[in-house]
Amino acid sequence: MTNRLFTLALALAAFAAPGRGVDLIKEGAVFKYHKGTKDASSPRSAWTGIDFDDASWSRGKLPFYNNEDVEGGTELSDMKNGYSTVYIRRKFRVADPSLFGAGTLQVKADDGYVAWLNGVEIASLHKPSSTLRYSSRSAKTNREPIKWHETKIHNLGGTTEKGWNVLCVMMLNFSKGNNDAYLDVRLSSKEREFVPPEVISVSPEPGELEKLDSITVKFSEPMSGIDAGDLMVNDYPSLSLSEKGNAFTFKLDDLPPGKIDVWWSPTHGIGDQASPPNAFAPKNDPWTYELLDLVPPRLASHLPLEGTVRQFSQAEVWFDEPVQGVDARDLMANGVTAVSVTGIGAGPYLFNFKPILIGQVELTWADDADITDFNRTPNRFDGQAWTVQVDAEHTSGDVVISELSAASVKDYKRVDGDWIELHNRGEKEVNLEGWSLTDDRGDLAKWLFPKVTLDPDERLVVFATGEDDASN
Known part of the structure; x- marks a missing residue:
């Protein structure tokens, strides 16, 4: 024995x-x-x-x-x-x-x-x-x-x-x-097998990309304990995970252009299928992508809108992303450059012109305008023209602020607080698209109205939450 x-x-x-x-x-x-x-x-x-x-x-x-x-x-x-x-x-x-x-x-x-x-x-x-x-x-x-x-x-x-x-x-x-x-x-x-698993490939490889909606990681052997939350992308876990053999594809949320850092969560429970499992220890953590922005900036909005105005001496524009290089000579009214411009980021940018008292005004951008976004390889704004008609006799409607509340206690009381009542005193309906409310002399288009029509003698209550809420 x-x-x-x-x-x-x-x-x-x-x-x-x-x-x-x-x-x-x-x-x-x-x-x-x-x-x-x-x-x-x-x-x-x-x-x-x-x-x-x-x-x-x-x-x-x-x-x-x-x-x-x-x-x-x-x-x-x-x-x-x-x-x-x-x-x-x-x-x-x-x-x-x-x-x-x-x-x-x-x-x-x-x-x-x-x-x-x-x-x-x-x-x-x-x-x-x-x-x-x-x-x-x-x-x-x-x-x-x-x-x-x-x-x-x-x-x-x-x-x-x-x-x-x-x-x-x-x-x-x-x-x-x-x-x-x-x-x-x-x-x-x-x-017992003591060899820990390793990453043998990552797709796409680190570097510059035009699109990044998923990352596929291939390991050296069959794995266990992998969850979607194990892969962190710019401080956020991936959305979902699919598996095919030793390859794991992590679905990502929409990512903004710029530097994208990817790393493994320090609390991951990833291992191989040995018994007991050998823990996965990342060797090249983190890795980085540069998500390129190939879309040029565009106008998000502008005032005046296309249509008829009583006078013209200013134009206010907003871009759909922050821009740089905006200069007074970039915007022209009937071929004449603006006198001055103020603004920053995505806007508003307020261009001042010599007054035009009557007739058509064509607002165009200079061919050599150097307006770009802030991408590492900047995308150039390609200009968007519009036209307005100046008519001193034009009337846009008789809409006034008929009442406002800065401390609502009844009737329209709600958690949003203050409200403003508009009243169409005229005899014709008025389309409020392009009209605005503001509490800032330097930003006359702080709150732009969408396309909404007020019939004669109709009233409209606007809740002044200061928030981007379509229900207000």
Whole structure:
């Protein structure tokens, strides 16, 4: 027995090659056993522990059987009408549990069994619902031919200990009067794999891009524990994740142009599919993209709108993004450049012109205007012209502020607070598109009205929240 255990310890200390395994309980292994004519220990579970004294137990080779056509093994000729259970246990020595990966327990039982490793239950077949004792029976019979019942032990290295360990199995027959019984056991382990996973490719590769809506990361081996939130893009997790083999595609939210930093969340639980998994440790973290903006800036709005005005001496414009390089000579009225301009960012930019008292005014942009956005390679504004008609006799309607509230307490009371009432005093309907409200002399178009029509004598209440809310 001593020589046999010493040989096993040597086998565990050095695996022959990566991916190979070791048999801990082999065919024909010798077990200590106790026939179930009484409980094996007191308390009943004590016999499954490493330190249990089994010196008084009998010794026998696998398999244990009664009334079966078997060569070798241990025959239990007195089992029929004598007992329905048999307790078997075998100690084995482990030199280095950290070398173990996944383990496999195989049991061939007629009719059932319960197995423990170092006192911890690891597998069972047809286990009764009542407390286990010497008179227990399997919950049902096992159909012949009897097949191996296999249980995977995810991390055998974490279940076994350095030094002595013990595998215990309780054979369960369906009844004392059963004609036959059988129990055979194997325990094996794969060598633990210590190579951590790596990223072998990222698509698209870091650098300049015109579009970035997803990132595909390919790993060196099958992976586990990857979630959409593991990949961070400019401080935000990706939206969703799809998988194909070792490649994982992270769907991204809409990203603004500019520098895009990508890194792995420090709290990720990514690992390979080894048992136990080897943790993924990013080596090139973070990586960077430059999302190019190839869309030139455009006018978002302008005043006056196309149509008829009573006088003309100013034009106010807004761009759809912040711009630079705006100069008074960039905008012309009938070919004459503006006298001055003020503004910043996306606007408003207020161009002042010499007054035009009557006739058509064509507002155009100079061919050499150097208005651009702030992209690393700036996109140039290509100009958008419009036309207005000046007519001193023109009337745009008789709409006035008829009432306002700076501290609403009733009638129109709401959490938004202040409100303003407009009244069309005229005899014609008035389209308010292009009209505006402001509390700033320097920004006369602070709140522009959309296309909305006031009929004669109609009133309109505007809630002055100061927010971009379509319901106000």
